[in-house]
Amino acid sequence: xxxxxxxxxxxxxxxxxxxxxxxxxxxxxxxxxxxxxxxxxxxxxxxxxxxxxxxxxxxxxxxxxxxxxxxxxxxxxxxxxxxxxxxxxxxxxxxxxxxxxxxxxxxxxxxxxxxxxxxxxxxxxxxxxxxxxxxxxxxxxxxxxxxxxxxxxxxxxxxxxxxxxxxxxxxxxxxxxxxxxxxxxxxxxxxxxxxxxxxxxxxxxxxxxxxxxxxxxxxxxxxxxxxxxxxxxxxxxxxxxxxxxxxxxxxxxxxxxxxxxxxxxxxxxxxxxxxxxxxxxxxxxxxxxxxxxxxxxxxxxxxxxxxxxxxxxxxxxxxxxxxxxxxxxxxxxxxxxxxxxxxxxxxxxxxxxxxxxxxxxxxxxxxxxxxxxxxxxxxxxxxxxxxxxxxxxxxxxxxxxxxxxxxxxxxxxxxxxxxxxxxxxxxxxxxxxxxxxxxxxxxxxxxxxxxxxxxxxxxxxxxxxxxxxxxxxxxxxxxxxxxxxxxxxxxxxxxxxxxxxxxxxxxxxxxxxxxxxxxxxxxxxxxxxxxxxxxxxxxx
Amino acid sequence: xxxxxxxxxxxxxxxxxxxxxxxxxxxxxxxxxxxxxxxxxxxxxxxxxxxxxxxxxxxxxxxxxxxxxxxxxxxxxxxxxxxxxxxxxxxxxxxxxxxxxxxxxxxxxxxxxxxxxxxxxxxxxxxxxxxxxxxxxxxxxxxxxxxxxxxxxxxxxxxxxxxxxxxxxxxxxxxxxxxxxxxxxxxxxxxxxxxxxxxxxxx
Numbered sequence: 001x002x003x004x005x006x007x008x009x010x011x012x013x014x015x016x017x018x019x020x021x022x023x024x025x026x027x028x029x030x031x032x033x034x035x036x037x038x039x040x041x042x043x044x045x046x047x048x049x050x051x052x053x054x055x056x057x058x059x060x061x062x063x064x065x066x067x068x069x070x071x072x073x074x075x076x077x078x079x080x081x082x083x084x085x086x087x088x089x090x091x092x093x094x095x096x097x098x099x100x101x102x103x104x105x106x107x108x109x110x111x112x113x114x115x116x117x118x119x120x121x122x123x124x125x126x127x128x129x130x131x132x133x134x135x136x137x138x139x140x141x142x143x144x145x146x147x148x149x150x151x152x153x154x155x156x157x158x159x160x161x162x163x164x165x166x167x168x169x170x171x172x173x174x175x176x177x178x179x180x181x182x183x184x185x186x187x188x189x190x191x192x193x194x195x196x197x198x199x200x201x202x203x204x205x206x207x208x209x210x211x212x213x214x215x216x217x218x219x220x221x222x223x224x225x226x227x228x229x230x231x232x233x234x235x236x237x238x239x240x241x242x243x244x245x246x247x248x249x250x251x252x253x254x255x256x257x258x259x260x261x262x263x264x265x266x267x268x269x270x271x272x273x274x275x276x277x278x279x280x281x282x283x284x285x286x287x288x289x290x291x292x293x294x295x296x297x298x299x300x301x302x303x304x305x306x307x308x309x310x311x312x313x314x315x316x317x318x319x320x321x322x323x324x325x326x327x328x329x330x331x332x333x334x335x336x337x338x339x340x341x342x343x344x345x346x347x348x349x350x351x352x353x354x355x356x357x358x359x360x361x362x363x364x365x366x367x368x369x370x371x372x373x374x375x376x377x378x379x380x381x382x383x384x385x386x387x388x389x390x391x392x393x394x395x396x397x398x399x400x401x402x403x404x405x406x407x408x409x410x411x412x413x414x415x416x417x418x419x420x421x422x423x424x425x426x427x428x429x430x431x432x433x434x435x436x437x438x439x440x441x442x443x444x445x446x447x448x449x450x451x452x453x454x455x456x457x458x459x460x461x462x463x464x465x466x467x468x469x470x471x472x473x474x475x476x477x478x479x480x481x482x483x484x485x486x487x488x489x490x491x492x493x494x495x496x497x498x499x500x501x502x503x504x505x506x507x508x509x510x511x512x513x514x515x516x517x518x519x520x521x522x523x524x525x526x527x528x529x530x531x532x533x534x535x536x537x538x539x540x
Numbered sequence: 541x542x543x544x545x546x547x548x549x550x551x552x553x554x555x556x557x558x559x560x561x562x563x564x565x566x567x568x569x570x571x572x573x574x575x576x577x578x579x580x581x582x583x584x585x586x587x588x589x590x591x592x593x594x595x596x597x598x599x600x601x602x603x604x605x606x607x608x609x610x611x612x613x614x615x616x617x618x619x620x621x622x623x624x625x626x627x628x629x630x631x632x633x634x635x636x637x638x639x640x641x642x643x644x645x646x647x648x649x650x651x652x653x654x655x656x657x658x659x660x661x662x663x664x665x666x667x668x669x670x671x672x673x674x675x676x677x678x679x680x681x682x683x684x685x686x687x688x689x690x691x692x693x694x695x696x697x698x699x700x701x702x703x704x705x706x707x708x709x710x711x712x713x714x715x716x717x718x719x720x721x722x723x724x725x726x727x728x729x730x731x732x733x734x735x736x737x738x739x740x741x742x743x
Contacts, residue, residue: 062728071735078738080717085724
């Protein structure tokens with residue numbers, strides 16, 4: 001395996017440590033300008049082979065005199081003599097994985113690095129075979145999501161592994177988070193055996209989305225996989241106008257809203273802490289009809305007495321009432337919903353259908369937070385109940401569920417993460433077969449505890465120091481990855497690290513939006529179905 | 541490596557008149573028939589052939605105390621002086637000093653000092669191109685050149701040697717480039733010295 005194919009050597013290891021990575025002095029034949037931060041290299045140690053990433057590139061001179069009195073660069077003879085001898089390039093490589101030379105370690109596959117290659121080990125760029133060895137080839141579980149930077153290899157994510165934990169997609173606005181999410185969702189609905197519930201704030205995942213660069217329309221999930229995706233909407237009229245065939249119109253009754261939902265809405269509705277507390281009291285007093293009753297209460301003498309009795313201050317009550325009025329003005333909220341949305345949703349999920357919930361024109365954060373939180377809380381409760389029953393009664397557990405939320409910092413900021421349902425889901429992970437796919441542009445706004453529980457993080461370009469720090473918190477080689485992350489192209493490039501990949505890898509995401517790309521996505525599904533059919537026929 | 545061919549008698553340039561482990565001095569048979577500065581010369585036979593590089597040459601009176609006097613006042617040209625005073629050829633002599641840079645046992649060339657210095661009256665040959673090419677396969681001798689103190693500057697001598705050797709190579713530029721890269725490594729902390737040598741290597 002080792003030294004199997006002759007490679008163009010880049011240089012040799014000259015110094016290093018496990019903690020900080022190794023320094024590689026470039027050969028004169030390798031141009032420093034061809035090196036790119038984020039590229040993969042292999043290092044042939046004496047007993048084992050190392051995989052690492054270029055995290056820094058620098059220039060060196062043997063004699064400081066050279067920098068003080070630079071030679072005449074116009075002289076080709078002089079520059080050819082000095083290049084690679086007196087003046088040289090070095091690259092800093094962060095070793096990440098090793099493969100031992102013996103048979104057992106070949107079977108075990110790549111292991112995390114616990115040592116450094118010996119002095120003067122040869123370094124060369126990783127070949128496509130190397131990458132396949134580390135990341136695996138496309139198969140029934142692995143889904144092609146993009147190519148490592150400057151390489152043709154298909155980088156494949158092990159999706160069943162990926163959905164075992166909550167995951168995050170981050171990046172500044174306009175860096176391709178939505179496209180990346182679409183690709184991942186397609187992967188999940190094809191290869192992960194899990195079902196997805198997507199709270200689609202901007203109506204981009206259900207039927208059709210637009211490309212921000214050229215305004216081109218791109219197909220979304222339901223157009224590509226009509227038999228696997230159902231579109232729910234909060235705003236039927238808007239969906240119809242956009243030509244989306246919806247499967248269900250979600251209406252929410254007052255009686256479905258709980259005081260817990262008010263906690264999350266405190267900021268967006270601009271109500272006081274005391275008003276949130278008061279909602280609990282009112283819920284106790286009035287029962288499920290508390291919102292209706294609160295709104296119905298006029299400013300009569302009775303009200304004054306009622307408030308006095310419950311020890312709620314007049315202004316607090318008014319604050320809460322104003323908030324509830326804002327909610328009641330949302331047209332999908334009705335005093336009593338004709339069909340229970342949660343039951344319908346669950347029945348779709350049970351059938352293995354993926355559900356995209358479109359918000360239509362309700363793009364403001366109040367509606368989004370309210371609906372997402374409320375539905376997720378109740379679905380989670382049902383999942384919890386069913387999981388517990390399945391454990392005790394030995395029946396099949398419900399399909400693993402992945403809930404996709406955008407603007408995640410609204411649900412997961414430190415203030416509310418401990419009380420909101422999404423915080424619980426992120427922390428308890430997959431105990432109840434529910435995990436999150438968190439999409440956000442300001443990861444620093446998300447509670448640290450939640451961030452630390454995210455299994456795999458995929459991040460597009462971030463340039464805020466705080467955001468970068470919070471995304472990379474707790475990752476080994478953080479400072480090196482930081483320089484890779486800050487240098488990603490503003491479009492179509494992302495850094496993946498965490499549970500689902502053996503080592504961090506910057507990628508150029510897979511093409512999405514052209515007719516060919518659709519064929520690629522659907523083709524994969526088609527072949528899978530064909531295989532399934534073949535197997536069924538075999539058993540008949 | 542095959543058996544090395546010994547140089548022809550026609551390449552003979554002089555005879556050793558003083559020898560030590562690191563240097564030898566030779567006198568030319570003909571006045572002014574000196575090998576060039578930096579030229580590669582060899583002494584001895586196949587059992588022990590010593591290589592030297594010419595680093596210094598003088599032409600002076602045979603007797604140390606007796607200086608030549610000017611004779612050309614009434615002559616039309618320089619040659620006339622020698623023609624009218626034929627004894628000059630005998631009263632003056634040309635000598636050159638060489639630095640020992642390697643030796644050969646007849647099969648292999650070693651670029652380090654030989655076990656014994658050459659004998660007095662050994663013939664000194666100027667190495668032909670073929671022999672120079674063989675010798676300059678390796679640049680280890682540069683280290684010997686750079687680390688001696690000589691009456692001429694080391695930079696001058698190294699540059700002259702490499703220029704001389706390059707004449708034996710078909711691609712002179714490629715040879716000089718390779719030598720330059722070797723020097724850049726040897727002189728990694730002495731860039732000014734390196735620059736002085738490289739500046740003298742231009743063709």
